[in-house]
Amino acid sequence: MNKTINQKAWFFVIPVFVLVAFNAIIPLMTVVNYAFQETFGNNVFMWEGTRWFKQIMLSERFHASLGRQFLFTFIILFIQIPLGIAIALTMPKEGVGVPVCLVLMSMPLLIPWNVVGAMWNIFALPDIGFLGHSLNALGFDYNFTQQIGDAWFTTILMDVWHWTSLVVLLSYAGLQSIQPAYYQAAEIDGASRWAVFTKIELPKMKKVLTIAILLRFMDSFMIYTEPFVLTGGGPGNATAFLSIDLVKMALGQFDLGPAAAMSLIYFFIVLLVCWVFYTLMMRNEGNQ
Amino acid sequence: MKKAKWIVPTIYIIFLMLPIYWLLNMSFKTTTEIINTYTLWPQEFTLENYKTIFTDSTWYTGYLNSIYYVVMNTVISVAAALPAAYAFSRYKFLGDKHLFFWLLTNRMAPPAVFALPFFQFYSSVNLFDTHVAVALSHCLFNIPLAVWILEGFMSAVPKELDETAYVDGYSFWRFFFKIFIPTITAGIGITMFFCFMFSWVELLLAKTLTAVAAKPIAATMTRTASTSGYELGLLAAAGSLTIIPGAIVIYFVRNYIAKGFALGRV
Numbered sequence: 001m002n003k004t005i006n007q008k009a010w011f012f013v014i015p016v017f018v019l020v021a022f023n024a025i026i027p028l029m030t031v032v033n034y035a036f037q038e039t040f041g042n043n044v045f046m047w048e049g050t051r052w053f054k055q056i057m058l059s060e061r062f063h064a065s066l067g068r069q070f071l072f073t074f075i076i077l078f079i080q081i082p083l084g085i086a087i088a089l090t091m092p093k094e095g096v097g098v099p100v101c102l103v104l105m106s107m108p109l110l111i112p113w114n115v116v117g118a119m120w121n122i123f124a125l126p127d128i129g130f131l132g133h134s135l136n137a138l139g140f141d142y143n144f145t146q147q148i149g150d151a152w153f154t155t156i157l158m159d160v161w162h163w164t165s166l167v168v169l170l171s172y173a174g175l176q177s178i179q180p181a182y183y184q185a186a187e188i189d190g191a192s193r194w195a196v197f198t199k200i201e202l203p204k205m206k207k208v209l210t211i212a213i214l215l216r217f218m219d220s221f222m223i224y225t226e227p228f229v230l231t232g233g234g235p236g237n238a239t240a241f242l243s244i245d246l247v248k249m250a251l252g253q254f255d256l257g258p259a260a261a262m263s264l265i266y267f268f269i270v271l272l273v274c275w276v277f278y279t280l281m282m283r284n285e286g287n288q
Numbered sequence: 289m290k291k292a293k294w295i296v297p298t299i300y301i302i303f304l305m306l307p308i309y310w311l312l313n314m315s316f317k318t319t320t321e322i323i324n325t326y327t328l329w330p331q332e333f334t335l336e337n338y339k340t341i342f343t344d345s346t347w348y349t350g351y352l353n354s355i356y357y358v359v360m361n362t363v364i365s366v367a368a369a370l371p372a373a374y375a376f377s378r379y380k381f382l383g384d385k386h387l388f389f390w391l392l393t394n395r396m397a398p399p400a401v402f403a404l405p406f407f408q409f410y411s412s413v414n415l416f417d418t419h420v421a422v423a424l425s426h427c428l429f430n431i432p433l434a435v436w437i438l439e440g441f442m443s444a445v446p447k448e449l450d451e452t453a454y455v456d457g458y459s460f461w462r463f464f465f466k467i468f469i470p471t472i473t474a475g476i477g478i479t480m481f482f483c484f485m486f487s488w489v490e491l492l493l494a495k496t497l498t499a500v501a502a503k504p505i506a507a508t509m510t511r512t513a514s515t516s517g518y519e520l521g522l523l524a525a526a527g528s529l530t531i532i533p534g535a536i537v538i539y540f541v542r543n544y545i546a547k548g549f550a551l552g553r554v
Contacts, residue, residue: 003377003378003379003380004378004379004380005379005380005381006378006379006380006381007381007382008381009375009378009379009380009381009384010375010381010382012371012372012374012375013371013372013375013376013387015367015368015371015372016368016369016372016391016431016435017372017387019364019368019424019427019431020391020394020427020428020431020432022424023394023402023406023424023425023427023428024394024397024428026405026409027402027405027406027409028402028405030404030405030408030409031401031405086296087296087297087300090293090294090295090296090297091297092294092297097294097297099542099543101297101301102542102545103535103538103539103542104301104304104305105300105301105304106538106542106545107304107305107308107531107534107535107538108304109485109489109534110485110488110489110531110533110534110535110537110538111489111527111530111531111534112488112489112490112491112505112506112530113489113490113491113506114491114506114509115506115509115527115530115531118509118523118527119307119308119310119311119527120307122310122311122314122520122523122524123306123307123310123311127326128322128323128326129310130306130307130310130328131306131307133326161303161304161307164300165304168300169545218395218396221398222396222397222398222399222400224398224399224400224492225491225492242398242400243398243399243400244400246398246400246401247400247403247492250403250404251403251404256404259404263400263401266398266401267397267398267401270396270397270398271393271396274392274393274396275389278389278392
Protein backbone atom coordinates (compact mmCIF):
# COMPACT_ATOMS: atom_id res chain seq x y z
CA MET A 1 0.00 0.00 0.00
CA ASN A 2 1.36 3.44 -0.83
CA LYS A 3 1.19 5.58 2.25
CA THR A 4 0.83 9.34 2.34
CA ILE A 5 3.34 11.43 4.25
CA ASN A 6 1.59 12.98 7.23
CA GLN A 7 3.57 14.17 10.25
CA LYS A 8 0.37 14.67 12.22
CA ALA A 9 0.13 10.89 12.43
CA TRP A 10 2.41 11.29 15.46
CA PHE A 11 -0.61 12.46 17.45
CA PHE A 12 -2.17 9.03 16.91
CA VAL A 13 0.93 7.33 18.18
CA ILE A 14 1.33 9.46 21.31
CA PRO A 15 -0.84 7.33 23.68
CA VAL A 16 1.08 4.19 22.73
CA PHE A 17 4.39 6.00 22.92
CA VAL A 18 3.68 7.42 26.39
CA LEU A 19 2.39 4.13 27.83
CA VAL A 20 5.27 2.05 26.51
CA ALA A 21 7.91 4.68 27.32
CA PHE A 22 6.56 4.87 30.88
CA ASN A 23 7.11 1.13 31.18
CA ALA A 24 10.23 0.69 29.13
CA ILE A 25 12.45 3.74 29.32
CA ILE A 26 12.23 4.63 33.02
CA PRO A 27 12.90 1.07 34.26
CA LEU A 28 15.58 0.58 31.63
CA MET A 29 17.34 3.72 32.88
CA THR A 30 17.30 2.22 36.38
CA VAL A 31 19.02 -0.85 34.99
CA VAL A 32 21.61 1.33 33.25
CA ASN A 33 22.16 3.21 36.53
CA TYR A 34 22.91 0.02 38.39
CA ALA A 35 25.05 -1.34 35.59
CA PHE A 36 27.63 1.43 35.79
CA GLN A 37 27.58 2.22 39.50
CA GLU A 38 27.95 0.64 42.92
CA THR A 39 25.29 1.34 45.53
CA PHE A 40 24.92 0.70 49.23
CA GLY A 41 21.34 1.86 49.38
CA ASN A 42 19.96 5.30 50.35
CA ASN A 43 20.45 6.52 46.79
CA VAL A 44 24.22 6.79 47.24
CA PHE A 45 25.95 5.75 44.02
CA MET A 46 29.61 5.40 43.11
CA TRP A 47 30.78 5.32 39.52
CA GLU A 48 32.15 1.92 38.52
CA GLY A 49 32.47 2.34 34.78
CA THR A 50 32.56 -0.93 32.91
CA ARG A 51 33.69 -3.06 35.84
CA TRP A 52 30.45 -5.06 36.13
CA PHE A 53 30.41 -5.69 32.39
CA LYS A 54 33.93 -7.05 32.47
CA GLN A 55 33.09 -9.18 35.48
CA ILE A 56 30.03 -10.68 33.76
CA MET A 57 31.69 -11.18 30.41
CA LEU A 58 34.53 -13.09 32.08
CA SER A 59 32.42 -15.05 34.55
CA GLU A 60 32.08 -18.75 33.95
CA ARG A 61 28.62 -18.69 35.46
CA PHE A 62 27.37 -16.35 32.72
CA HIS A 63 29.04 -18.39 29.98
CA ALA A 64 27.43 -21.53 31.36
CA SER A 65 23.91 -20.11 31.54
CA LEU A 66 24.25 -18.47 28.13
CA GLY A 67 25.42 -21.81 26.70
CA ARG A 68 22.51 -23.66 28.27
CA GLN A 69 20.14 -21.03 26.94
CA PHE A 70 21.38 -21.32 23.35
CA LEU A 71 21.38 -25.11 23.52
CA PHE A 72 17.82 -25.15 24.83
CA THR A 73 16.56 -22.64 22.24
CA PHE A 74 18.20 -24.53 19.36
CA ILE A 75 16.84 -27.89 20.49
CA ILE A 76 13.27 -26.65 20.84
CA LEU A 77 13.37 -24.79 17.50
CA PHE A 78 14.79 -27.90 15.86
CA ILE A 79 11.93 -30.02 17.21
CA GLN A 80 9.00 -27.59 17.13
CA ILE A 81 9.37 -26.10 13.65
CA PRO A 82 9.47 -29.38 11.63
CA LEU A 83 6.93 -31.04 13.95
CA GLY A 84 4.59 -28.06 13.68
CA ILE A 85 4.80 -28.08 9.87
CA ALA A 86 4.17 -31.84 9.75
CA ILE A 87 1.09 -31.56 11.94
CA ALA A 88 -0.26 -28.60 9.98
CA LEU A 89 0.13 -30.58 6.73
CA THR A 90 -1.86 -33.53 8.07
CA MET A 91 -4.62 -31.46 9.68
CA PRO A 92 -8.08 -31.63 8.08
CA LYS A 93 -8.72 -28.74 5.68
CA GLU A 94 -12.49 -28.58 6.07
CA GLY A 95 -15.36 -30.06 8.05
CA VAL A 96 -15.97 -30.46 11.78
CA GLY A 97 -12.40 -31.63 12.32
CA VAL A 98 -11.06 -28.11 11.78
CA PRO A 99 -12.58 -26.28 14.80
CA VAL A 100 -12.05 -29.36 16.99
CA CYS A 101 -8.33 -29.46 16.10
CA LEU A 102 -7.91 -25.69 16.44
CA VAL A 103 -9.60 -25.43 19.84
CA LEU A 104 -7.91 -28.50 21.34
CA MET A 105 -4.50 -27.58 19.97
CA SER A 106 -4.74 -24.01 21.29
CA MET A 107 -5.46 -25.18 24.84
CA PRO A 108 -1.83 -25.34 26.06
CA LEU A 109 -1.20 -21.78 24.85
CA LEU A 110 -3.77 -20.32 27.25
CA ILE A 111 -2.72 -22.02 30.44
CA PRO A 112 -0.84 -19.71 32.86
CA TRP A 113 2.85 -20.51 32.65
CA ASN A 114 3.30 -21.52 36.25
CA VAL A 115 0.31 -23.86 35.92
CA VAL A 116 2.12 -25.41 32.94
CA GLY A 117 5.14 -25.93 35.19
CA ALA A 118 3.05 -27.29 38.05
CA MET A 119 1.08 -29.55 35.70
CA TRP A 120 4.24 -31.05 34.25
CA ASN A 121 5.72 -31.42 37.68
CA ILE A 122 2.71 -33.51 38.76
CA PHE A 123 2.71 -35.34 35.41
CA ALA A 124 6.41 -36.24 35.58
CA LEU A 125 6.80 -37.15 39.25
CA PRO A 126 8.51 -40.57 39.30
CA ASP A 127 6.15 -42.07 41.89
CA ILE A 128 2.69 -40.61 41.22
CA GLY A 129 3.01 -38.90 37.82
CA PHE A 130 1.80 -40.65 34.68
CA LEU A 131 4.96 -39.92 32.67
CA GLY A 132 7.40 -40.67 35.47
CA HIS A 133 5.57 -43.77 36.61
CA SER A 134 5.22 -45.15 33.07
CA LEU A 135 8.88 -44.56 32.21
CA ASN A 136 10.01 -46.26 35.39
CA ALA A 137 7.60 -49.15 34.78
CA LEU A 138 9.15 -49.56 31.31
CA GLY A 139 12.52 -50.00 32.96
CA PHE A 140 14.03 -46.54 32.52
CA ASP A 141 15.64 -45.07 35.58
CA TYR A 142 13.80 -41.76 35.36
CA ASN A 143 13.87 -39.00 37.96
CA PHE A 144 13.84 -35.42 36.74
CA THR A 145 14.66 -33.89 40.11
CA GLN A 146 17.87 -35.90 40.44
CA GLN A 147 19.32 -36.56 37.01
CA ILE A 148 20.49 -33.83 34.65
CA GLY A 149 19.54 -35.69 31.47
CA ASP A 150 16.02 -36.38 32.73
CA ALA A 151 15.58 -32.75 33.81
CA TRP A 152 16.51 -31.57 30.31
CA PHE A 153 14.32 -34.19 28.68
CA THR A 154 11.33 -33.12 30.78
CA THR A 155 11.91 -29.40 30.24
CA ILE A 156 12.17 -29.85 26.47
CA LEU A 157 9.15 -32.14 26.33
CA MET A 158 7.20 -29.57 28.34
CA ASP A 159 8.16 -26.78 25.95
CA VAL A 160 7.27 -28.91 22.93
CA TRP A 161 3.91 -29.63 24.56
CA HIS A 162 3.38 -25.96 25.38
CA TRP A 163 4.40 -24.22 22.15
CA THR A 164 4.34 -26.58 19.15
CA SER A 165 0.70 -25.56 18.61
CA LEU A 166 1.82 -22.02 17.88
CA VAL A 167 3.90 -23.27 14.94
CA VAL A 168 1.02 -25.54 13.87
CA LEU A 169 -1.48 -22.67 13.85
CA LEU A 170 0.84 -20.35 11.95
CA SER A 171 1.74 -22.97 9.33
CA TYR A 172 -1.91 -23.92 9.01
CA ALA A 173 -2.85 -20.28 8.36
CA GLY A 174 -0.15 -20.16 5.69
CA LEU A 175 -1.36 -23.37 4.05
CA GLN A 176 -4.98 -22.20 4.03
CA SER A 177 -4.00 -19.16 1.98
CA ILE A 178 -2.80 -21.34 -0.96
CA GLN A 179 -5.27 -21.26 -3.87
CA PRO A 180 -6.55 -24.73 -4.98
CA ALA A 181 -5.38 -23.83 -8.52
CA TYR A 182 -1.76 -24.36 -7.45
CA TYR A 183 -2.49 -27.94 -6.38
CA GLN A 184 -4.46 -28.65 -9.55
CA ALA A 185 -1.61 -27.36 -11.70
CA ALA A 186 0.83 -29.52 -9.75
CA GLU A 187 -1.37 -32.58 -10.29
CA ILE A 188 -1.59 -31.97 -14.04
CA ASP A 189 2.20 -31.67 -14.19
CA GLY A 190 2.46 -34.93 -12.26
CA ALA A 191 4.48 -33.35 -9.44
CA SER A 192 5.46 -35.64 -6.56
CA ARG A 193 4.25 -34.96 -3.00
CA TRP A 194 7.75 -33.81 -2.08
CA ALA A 195 7.85 -31.38 -5.03
CA VAL A 196 4.46 -29.93 -4.03
CA PHE A 197 5.81 -29.40 -0.53
CA THR A 198 9.13 -27.78 -1.50
CA LYS A 199 7.92 -25.83 -4.55
CA ILE A 200 4.44 -24.67 -3.47
CA GLU A 201 3.75 -25.10 0.23
CA LEU A 202 7.09 -24.15 1.73
CA PRO A 203 7.50 -20.87 -0.22
CA LYS A 204 3.93 -19.89 0.71
CA MET A 205 4.65 -20.62 4.35
CA LYS A 206 7.89 -18.65 4.37
CA LYS A 207 6.33 -15.52 5.82
CA VAL A 208 4.43 -17.21 8.64
CA LEU A 209 7.40 -19.46 9.39
CA THR A 210 9.62 -16.41 9.85
CA ILE A 211 7.10 -15.09 12.38
CA ALA A 212 6.99 -18.52 14.03
CA ILE A 213 10.76 -18.72 14.35
CA LEU A 214 10.95 -15.12 15.61
CA LEU A 215 8.26 -15.67 18.25
CA ARG A 216 9.63 -19.04 19.33
CA PHE A 217 13.17 -17.69 19.49
CA MET A 218 12.35 -14.71 21.66
CA ASP A 219 9.90 -16.51 23.92
CA SER A 220 12.18 -19.46 24.52
CA PHE A 221 15.07 -17.07 25.10
CA MET A 222 13.22 -15.40 27.96
CA ILE A 223 11.71 -18.58 29.40
CA TYR A 224 11.49 -18.34 33.16
CA THR A 225 8.33 -19.46 34.89
CA GLU A 226 7.84 -22.96 33.48
CA PRO A 227 11.31 -24.40 34.20
CA PHE A 228 11.41 -22.47 37.47
CA VAL A 229 8.27 -24.22 38.69
CA LEU A 230 9.19 -27.58 37.14
CA THR A 231 12.81 -27.97 38.18
CA GLY A 232 13.70 -24.75 40.03
CA GLY A 233 16.75 -24.55 37.76
CA GLY A 234 18.09 -27.82 39.11
CA PRO A 235 19.41 -30.34 39.67
CA GLY A 236 22.22 -27.99 40.70
CA ASN A 237 22.25 -25.39 37.96
CA ALA A 238 21.56 -27.81 35.12
CA THR A 239 18.39 -26.08 33.87
CA ALA A 240 19.12 -22.55 35.12
CA PHE A 241 18.54 -20.65 31.88
CA LEU A 242 19.43 -16.97 31.50
CA SER A 243 16.30 -15.52 33.12
CA ILE A 244 16.41 -17.93 36.05
CA ASP A 245 20.06 -17.17 36.64
CA LEU A 246 19.40 -13.43 36.36
CA VAL A 247 16.55 -13.40 38.86
CA LYS A 248 18.65 -15.51 41.21
CA MET A 249 21.46 -12.97 40.99
CA ALA A 250 19.27 -9.86 41.27
CA LEU A 251 16.61 -10.84 43.80
CA GLY A 252 18.26 -13.80 45.50
CA GLN A 253 21.79 -12.51 46.09
CA PHE A 254 21.02 -8.82 45.51
CA ASP A 255 24.14 -8.40 43.36
CA LEU A 256 22.52 -5.47 41.61
CA GLY A 257 25.53 -4.19 39.65
CA PRO A 258 26.47 -7.47 37.95
CA ALA A 259 22.79 -8.37 37.52
CA ALA A 260 22.10 -5.07 35.77
CA ALA A 261 25.12 -5.50 33.51
CA MET A 262 23.97 -9.02 32.72
CA SER A 263 20.46 -7.69 31.96
CA LEU A 264 21.85 -5.27 29.41
CA ILE A 265 24.02 -7.88 27.72
CA TYR A 266 21.07 -10.30 27.70
CA PHE A 267 18.73 -7.69 26.22
CA PHE A 268 21.35 -6.75 23.63
CA ILE A 269 21.68 -10.36 22.39
CA VAL A 270 17.89 -10.66 22.08
CA LEU A 271 17.71 -7.35 20.20
CA LEU A 272 20.47 -8.34 17.81
CA VAL A 273 18.88 -11.63 16.83
CA CYS A 274 15.41 -10.10 16.58
CA TRP A 275 16.69 -7.26 14.41
CA VAL A 276 18.00 -9.83 11.93
CA PHE A 277 14.65 -11.64 11.84
CA TYR A 278 12.70 -8.40 11.64
CA THR A 279 14.74 -7.18 8.68
CA LEU A 280 14.20 -10.51 6.92
CA MET A 281 10.48 -10.34 7.64
CA MET A 282 10.09 -6.80 6.37
CA ARG A 283 12.03 -7.68 3.23
CA ASN A 284 9.63 -10.59 2.64
CA GLU A 285 6.70 -8.25 3.07
CA GLY A 286 8.19 -5.78 0.63
CA ASN A 287 8.45 -8.49 -2.02
CA GLN A 288 4.77 -9.27 -2.00
CA MET B 289 -1.72 -43.18 2.79
CA LYS B 290 -4.40 -40.52 2.30
CA LYS B 291 -6.72 -42.27 4.74
CA ALA B 292 -4.14 -42.53 7.49
CA LYS B 293 -3.57 -38.79 7.58
CA TRP B 294 -5.70 -38.15 10.64
CA ILE B 295 -3.37 -40.31 12.77
CA VAL B 296 -0.74 -37.57 13.21
CA PRO B 297 -3.09 -34.85 14.56
CA THR B 298 -4.86 -37.44 16.71
CA ILE B 299 -1.64 -38.61 18.36
CA TYR B 300 -0.59 -35.00 18.84
CA ILE B 301 -3.90 -34.08 20.51
CA ILE B 302 -3.69 -37.12 22.79
CA PHE B 303 -0.19 -36.00 23.78
CA LEU B 304 -1.57 -32.50 24.51
CA MET B 305 -4.47 -33.80 26.56
CA LEU B 306 -2.53 -36.28 28.73
CA PRO B 307 -0.98 -33.77 31.20
CA ILE B 308 -4.29 -31.87 31.35
CA TYR B 309 -6.12 -35.11 32.12
CA TRP B 310 -3.58 -35.94 34.82
CA LEU B 311 -4.14 -32.53 36.44
CA LEU B 312 -7.93 -33.05 36.42
CA ASN B 313 -7.48 -36.57 37.71
CA MET B 314 -5.42 -35.29 40.66
CA SER B 315 -7.89 -32.52 41.41
CA PHE B 316 -10.69 -35.04 42.08
CA LYS B 317 -8.60 -37.21 44.40
CA THR B 318 -8.20 -37.01 48.15
CA THR B 319 -4.76 -36.18 49.55
CA THR B 320 -4.36 -39.67 51.02
CA GLU B 321 -5.11 -41.26 47.67
CA ILE B 322 -2.60 -39.03 45.89
CA ILE B 323 0.19 -39.76 48.34
CA ASN B 324 -0.40 -43.45 48.95
CA THR B 325 -1.43 -44.92 45.61
CA TYR B 326 -0.89 -44.56 41.89
CA THR B 327 -4.26 -44.66 40.16
CA LEU B 328 -5.24 -43.78 36.61
CA TRP B 329 -8.57 -42.34 37.72
CA PRO B 330 -9.92 -41.20 41.11
CA GLN B 331 -10.99 -44.15 43.28
CA GLU B 332 -12.74 -42.00 45.85
CA PHE B 333 -14.14 -39.19 43.72
CA THR B 334 -14.20 -35.93 45.73
CA LEU B 335 -15.12 -32.30 45.07
CA GLU B 336 -13.56 -31.23 48.36
CA ASN B 337 -10.64 -29.45 46.64
CA TYR B 338 -12.93 -27.32 44.50
CA LYS B 339 -15.11 -26.56 47.51
CA THR B 340 -12.11 -25.20 49.39
CA ILE B 341 -11.24 -22.89 46.51
CA PHE B 342 -14.74 -21.51 46.11
CA THR B 343 -15.25 -20.91 49.83
CA ASP B 344 -11.79 -19.73 50.95
CA SER B 345 -11.39 -16.04 50.13
CA THR B 346 -7.58 -16.22 49.73
CA TRP B 347 -8.24 -18.56 46.80
CA TYR B 348 -11.17 -17.04 45.00
CA THR B 349 -9.99 -13.44 45.35
CA GLY B 350 -6.92 -14.56 43.42
CA TYR B 351 -9.17 -15.35 40.46
CA LEU B 352 -11.02 -12.08 40.75
CA ASN B 353 -7.73 -10.16 40.93
CA SER B 354 -6.38 -11.88 37.85
CA ILE B 355 -9.53 -11.29 35.83
CA TYR B 356 -9.69 -7.68 36.99
CA TYR B 357 -6.20 -6.68 35.84
CA VAL B 358 -6.35 -8.78 32.68
CA VAL B 359 -9.55 -7.06 31.54
CA MET B 360 -8.14 -3.65 32.47
CA ASN B 361 -4.99 -4.34 30.51
CA THR B 362 -6.92 -5.58 27.47
CA VAL B 363 -9.04 -2.42 27.36
CA ILE B 364 -6.07 -0.07 27.77
CA SER B 365 -3.93 -1.90 25.20
CA VAL B 366 -6.57 -2.06 22.48
CA ALA B 367 -7.80 1.50 23.04
CA ALA B 368 -4.28 2.91 22.79
CA ALA B 369 -3.25 0.65 19.93
CA LEU B 370 -6.19 1.43 17.62
CA PRO B 371 -5.19 4.98 16.54
CA ALA B 372 -1.48 4.06 16.52
CA ALA B 373 -2.04 1.04 14.28
CA TYR B 374 -4.09 3.23 11.97
CA ALA B 375 -1.25 5.73 11.75
CA PHE B 376 1.28 2.96 10.97
CA SER B 377 -0.94 1.36 8.34
CA ARG B 378 -1.93 4.59 6.52
CA TYR B 379 0.74 7.24 6.94
CA LYS B 380 4.45 7.79 6.55
CA PHE B 381 5.89 10.00 9.24
CA LEU B 382 9.22 10.95 10.71
CA GLY B 383 10.77 7.93 12.44
CA ASP B 384 7.85 5.59 11.79
CA LYS B 385 9.97 2.53 11.01
CA HIS B 386 12.24 3.11 14.01
CA LEU B 387 9.28 3.63 16.28
CA PHE B 388 7.69 0.39 15.05
CA PHE B 389 10.86 -1.58 15.70
CA TRP B 390 11.31 0.09 19.10
CA LEU B 391 7.80 -1.00 20.03
CA LEU B 392 8.59 -4.55 18.99
CA THR B 393 11.79 -4.61 21.04
CA ASN B 394 9.58 -4.24 24.09
CA ARG B 395 7.67 -7.35 23.14
CA MET B 396 11.06 -9.04 22.98
CA ALA B 397 12.40 -7.71 26.27
CA PRO B 398 12.80 -10.51 28.81
CA PRO B 399 10.48 -9.75 31.79
CA ALA B 400 13.24 -10.93 34.11
CA VAL B 401 15.26 -7.86 33.05
CA PHE B 402 12.43 -5.60 34.13
CA ALA B 403 11.29 -7.31 37.32
CA LEU B 404 13.44 -5.42 39.79
CA PRO B 405 13.26 -1.93 38.23
CA PHE B 406 9.49 -2.32 37.88
CA PHE B 407 9.23 -3.16 41.55
CA GLN B 408 11.20 -0.05 42.51
CA PHE B 409 9.47 2.18 40.00
CA TYR B 410 5.90 1.22 40.86
CA SER B 411 6.71 1.40 44.57
CA SER B 412 8.04 4.93 44.16
CA VAL B 413 4.85 6.12 42.46
CA ASN B 414 2.72 4.41 45.14
CA LEU B 415 1.13 1.92 42.79
CA PHE B 416 2.68 -1.22 44.29
CA ASP B 417 0.14 -3.98 44.98
CA THR B 418 -2.64 -2.44 42.89
CA HIS B 419 -4.43 -3.87 39.86
CA VAL B 420 -3.48 -0.77 37.88
CA ALA B 421 0.22 -1.51 38.35
CA VAL B 422 -0.07 -4.99 36.87
CA ALA B 423 -2.35 -3.79 34.06
CA LEU B 424 0.08 -1.00 33.15
CA SER B 425 3.16 -3.19 33.37
CA HIS B 426 1.60 -5.76 31.03
CA CYS B 427 1.18 -2.93 28.51
CA LEU B 428 4.93 -3.29 28.00
CA PHE B 429 4.44 -6.37 25.84
CA ASN B 430 0.72 -6.21 25.02
CA ILE B 431 0.63 -2.76 23.38
CA PRO B 432 3.37 -3.61 20.86
CA LEU B 433 1.61 -6.88 20.10
CA ALA B 434 -1.76 -5.13 19.71
CA VAL B 435 -0.26 -2.51 17.39
CA TRP B 436 1.42 -5.24 15.36
CA ILE B 437 -1.71 -7.38 14.91
CA LEU B 438 -4.06 -4.44 14.28
CA GLU B 439 -1.65 -2.93 11.77
CA GLY B 440 -1.74 -6.22 9.85
CA PHE B 441 -5.54 -6.28 9.77
CA MET B 442 -5.83 -2.58 8.92
CA SER B 443 -3.37 -2.78 6.05
CA ALA B 444 -5.64 -5.39 4.47
CA VAL B 445 -8.44 -2.80 4.25
CA PRO B 446 -8.13 -0.90 0.95
CA LYS B 447 -7.35 2.77 1.25
CA GLU B 448 -10.22 3.61 -1.12
CA LEU B 449 -12.58 3.05 1.83
CA ASP B 450 -11.07 6.04 3.64
CA GLU B 451 -11.04 8.20 0.56
CA THR B 452 -14.68 7.49 -0.39
CA ALA B 453 -15.80 8.36 3.13
CA TYR B 454 -13.99 11.70 3.01
CA VAL B 455 -15.53 12.47 -0.38
CA ASP B 456 -18.93 11.70 1.16
CA GLY B 457 -18.22 14.37 3.74
CA TYR B 458 -17.36 12.24 6.76
CA SER B 459 -15.10 13.84 9.35
CA PHE B 460 -12.11 11.74 10.35
CA TRP B 461 -13.43 10.59 13.74
CA ARG B 462 -16.91 9.88 12.38
CA PHE B 463 -15.34 7.76 9.64
CA PHE B 464 -13.08 6.02 12.14
CA PHE B 465 -15.85 5.00 14.53
CA LYS B 466 -18.76 4.52 12.11
CA ILE B 467 -17.04 2.85 9.17
CA PHE B 468 -13.48 1.81 9.88
CA ILE B 469 -13.85 0.09 13.27
CA PRO B 470 -16.88 -1.98 12.15
CA THR B 471 -14.91 -3.26 9.14
CA ILE B 472 -12.10 -4.61 11.31
CA THR B 473 -14.14 -6.09 14.19
CA ALA B 474 -12.61 -9.52 13.57
CA GLY B 475 -9.14 -8.02 13.91
CA ILE B 476 -10.11 -6.20 17.10
CA GLY B 477 -11.59 -9.40 18.52
CA ILE B 478 -8.39 -11.30 17.79
CA THR B 479 -6.28 -8.53 19.29
CA MET B 480 -8.34 -8.55 22.48
CA PHE B 481 -7.97 -12.32 22.62
CA PHE B 482 -4.19 -12.04 22.40
CA CYS B 483 -3.96 -9.29 25.00
CA PHE B 484 -6.16 -11.35 27.29
CA MET B 485 -4.06 -14.44 26.67
CA PHE B 486 -0.63 -12.92 27.29
CA SER B 487 -1.77 -10.99 30.35
CA TRP B 488 -3.49 -14.10 31.73
CA VAL B 489 -0.48 -16.39 31.36
CA GLU B 490 2.21 -13.95 32.55
CA LEU B 491 3.26 -14.40 36.12
CA LEU B 492 6.73 -12.99 36.79
CA LEU B 493 5.73 -9.30 36.62
CA ALA B 494 2.30 -9.87 38.16
CA LYS B 495 3.91 -11.61 41.11
CA THR B 496 6.67 -9.04 41.52
CA LEU B 497 4.24 -6.11 41.58
CA THR B 498 1.74 -7.50 44.07
CA ALA B 499 1.74 -8.58 47.70
CA VAL B 500 -1.77 -9.07 49.09
CA ALA B 501 -4.44 -6.79 47.66
CA ALA B 502 -3.95 -7.58 43.97
CA LYS B 503 -2.29 -10.99 44.14
CA PRO B 504 -3.07 -13.10 41.05
CA ILE B 505 -4.34 -16.66 41.34
CA ALA B 506 -1.16 -18.03 39.84
CA ALA B 507 0.90 -16.47 42.63
CA THR B 508 -1.47 -17.85 45.27
CA MET B 509 -0.70 -21.28 43.84
CA THR B 510 3.08 -20.99 44.08
CA ARG B 511 2.90 -19.71 47.63
CA THR B 512 0.58 -22.51 48.72
CA ALA B 513 2.91 -25.06 47.21
CA SER B 514 5.82 -23.77 49.23
CA THR B 515 4.20 -22.86 52.55
CA SER B 516 1.40 -25.16 53.56
CA GLY B 517 3.01 -28.45 52.73
CA TYR B 518 2.20 -30.71 49.86
CA GLU B 519 -1.45 -30.10 49.00
CA LEU B 520 -1.29 -31.47 45.49
CA GLY B 521 -5.04 -31.99 45.11
CA LEU B 522 -5.79 -28.38 45.94
CA LEU B 523 -3.02 -27.18 43.64
CA ALA B 524 -4.37 -29.35 40.82
CA ALA B 525 -7.91 -28.05 41.34
CA ALA B 526 -6.72 -24.42 41.24
CA GLY B 527 -4.67 -25.17 38.13
CA SER B 528 -7.62 -26.85 36.41
CA LEU B 529 -9.76 -23.79 37.08
CA THR B 530 -7.20 -21.47 35.44
CA ILE B 531 -7.69 -23.41 32.17
CA ILE B 532 -11.38 -22.48 31.95
CA PRO B 533 -11.21 -18.76 30.99
CA GLY B 534 -8.74 -19.58 28.22
CA ALA B 535 -10.91 -22.40 26.89
CA ILE B 536 -13.92 -20.06 26.79
CA VAL B 537 -12.17 -17.30 24.85
CA ILE B 538 -10.63 -19.79 22.40
CA TYR B 539 -14.09 -21.08 21.58
CA PHE B 540 -15.23 -17.60 20.59
CA VAL B 541 -12.31 -16.84 18.29
CA ARG B 542 -11.76 -20.37 16.92
CA ASN B 543 -12.36 -19.36 13.30
CA TYR B 544 -9.89 -16.50 13.39
CA ILE B 545 -7.29 -17.92 15.71
CA ALA B 546 -4.91 -19.14 13.01
CA LYS B 547 -5.02 -15.81 11.22
CA GLY B 548 -4.47 -14.00 14.49
CA PHE B 549 -1.36 -16.01 15.29
CA ALA B 550 -0.04 -14.96 11.91
CA LEU B 551 -0.50 -11.39 13.22
CA GLY B 552 -3.05 -10.62 10.52
CA ARG B 553 -0.38 -11.15 7.89
CA VAL B 554 -1.65 -14.13 5.89
